[in-house]
Amino acid sequence: MLIDDERLSAADLLWYAEAHRSPIDPLSTTFEQIDVVDAYEIALINIRRRLAAGESVYGHKVGLSSEVMQAMMGVDEPDYGHLLSSMVYSEDAPIDSAQFCYPRIEVEIGYVLGETLPGEGCTEEDVLAATEYIVPSIELIDSRIRNWKIGLVDTIADNASSAGVILGAGRVRPSDIDIGGISAVLFEDGVEIARGEASAVLGNPTKAVAWLARTVAAFGVRLEAGHVILPGSCTRAIDVHAGSTFRADFSGIGSVTAQFK
Secondary structure (H helix, E strand, C coil): CCCHHHHHHHHHHHHHHHHHCCCECCHHHHCCCCCHHHHHHHHHHHHHHHHHCCCCEEEEEEECCCHHHHHHHCCCCCEEEEEEHHHEECCCCCECHHHCCCCEEEEEEEEEECCCCCCCCCCHHHHHHHEEEEEEEEEEECCCEHHHCCCHHHHHHCHHHEEEEEECCCCECHHHCCHHHCEEEEEECCEEEEEEEHHHCCCCHHHHHHHHHHHHHCCCCCCCCCCEEECCCCCCCEECCCCCEEEEEECCCEEEEEEEC
16 A cells, blocks of 8 residues: 555656656556555546546546456456546547557447446446447557556556547447347458457446446446446457558447547
8 A cells, every 4th residue: 555645656657658658667666565546546646637627527447357358468357447528539530649658449339328327336237227328439548657568556547548439420228239249340441350249348348337336436436427438348459550540340339430640
């Protein structure tokens, strides 16, 4: 466990790294006593800074919620973070890849909440009842930790490596589709590069949303009506290259495109 001054120092390091695209060593090596509670409190320090500067909460995310992503990152449980208004990108405009350190994309379904979720005790049934619709999405992730050499505390402190989200036009009510049965295919410049199933996310991504609601409640955070919730990736993360166009096709809910320059 860290003291408050150490948490602030860690937050300052991440703040500078993101602002200047200057990655840092893992916090787990710089602050040997850091734990998961410290990591989330560090993330919240920087979230509060951004909210004070005029940003707003767009939603929340679960990361590393599939076995393939946990293996890729060398961790054994999910992480979680905020999505802010500055992280929202359009399908119609190319994203400048130079503003990130090590950008990658993930293919996810998104839950758009029509009602605020309960915190402690939130169930999958609560999530389905509160979800207005399911939407196709691509999440943009980035690490302010050098070369993605992260442990669980590193990625949580780094706001779960959050960087952006792009939503497609499709809108489907959860009662009209088998969410766990949704499949996704990712194309880069028209060539298939990955495919996966929504069930790769903890067996069913709805379970990940309920887990998130329960987990963040301990820090005074609620998943509120209007928020977009990303439960985790259907596929492995894919490195972004300037000039590439990605399209993710989801069975039953449509597609979403992300362009990079």
